[in-house]
Amino acid sequence: MTSTMTDPRHVPGGDLPRVRGPRSEWVRRALAGGSLPDPPVAPPTDALVDDDLHLALHVLEDLAYRVGPDQDRALTHQPDVVAYRDLLRTQFWDAVVADAGAHQSGRWADLATTVGPRLAVAAMLDDFDGPSLSQYAEDHASRDQLAEFMIHRSAYQLREADPHTFAIPRLAPGPRKSA
Numbered sequence: 001m002t003s004t005m006t007d008p009r010h011v012p013g014g015d016l017p018r019v020r021g022p023r024s025e026w027v028r029r030a031l032a033g034g035s036l037p038d039p040p041v042a043p044p045t046d047a048l049v050d051d052d053l054h055l056a057l058h059v060l061e062d063l064a065y066r067v068g069p070d071q072d073r074a075l076t077h078q079p080d081v082v083a084y085r086d087l088l089r090t091q092f093w094d095a096v097v098a099d100a101g102a103h104q105s106g107r108w109a110d111l112a113t114t115v116g117p118r119l120a121v122a123a124m125l126d127d128f129d130g131p132s133l134s135q136y137a138e139d140h141a142s143r144d145q146l147a148e149f150m151i152h153r154s155a156y157q158l159r160e161a162d163p164h165t166f167a168i169p170r171l172a173p174g175p176r177k178s179a
Contacts (some may be wrong), residue, residue: 021052
């Protein structure tokens with residue numbers, strides 16, 4: 001068995017998945033503390049499926065919910081870390097908007113011209129009246145699609161209660177926290 005101190009995947013504050021590229025490597029360094037090189041800012045070839053971008057963004061978003069025992073809580077507000085998280089969010093959202101725009105026609109194309117592609121995508125999502133994902137999975141999903149759904153759903157359920165319990169550790173000791 002490999003000691004966590006010699007395991008290349010070990011990061012103070014918790015075990016992260018193996019680095020997938022320069023973005024997740026920068027995040028690993030940020031979490032370990034010390035001086036940081038400039039983060040990689042060039043957008044990935046395909047931000048919709050880039051493992052490195054998604055791993056880095058996931059870890060940075062997760063800092064809002066929990067900070068590991070060896071990590072400084074100030075990391076959640078460190079300007080370089082916050083700016084990099086925002087950059088990765090923007091790169092991913094831009095890719096989503098571009099992909100949705102490629103599939104827009106008629107009313108949506110007109111709306112994108114009028115209000116811009118970002119608001120058109122938001123409106124498209126708000127107006128969606130199709131079946132729920134779970135209903136689609138029950139009625140139409142292939143075995144591979146159902147397996148993929150369960151993989152993503154399990155990761156979601158690990159954190160599902162976090163937004164609801166986010167404030168509890170931040171409450172002052174006393175009756176409110178006890179309740």
